[in-house]
Amino acid sequence: MFARVAFVTCLVLAFMVAGCGGEKTREAKETDETEEAVVKMTDPVCGMYVDAQQDLSAEHEGKTYYFCSTSCKERFETHPERYIRR
DSSP: OHHHHHHHHHHHHHHHHHHHTOOOOHHHHHHHTTSOOOOEEEOTTTOOEEETTSSOEEEETTEEEEOSSHHHHHHHHHOGGGTOOO
């Protein structure tokens, strides 16, 4: 039973990772040449890469953290010590 759950979990994670690096649209390719590179940060709650310029951010002990969603931001703000790696 455990092996089946582990296999399914690995399979789901593999599909998620494969989907994250998807093909850029023509519009995105055109803007890459004219805009500066966007800094990517890791959401401390779920581990996703997010744009450092987006509005979903919070400060804790003088450091700014960025999030993929309001739910991740709210989790972090409730218990930041759970998600900060020292």
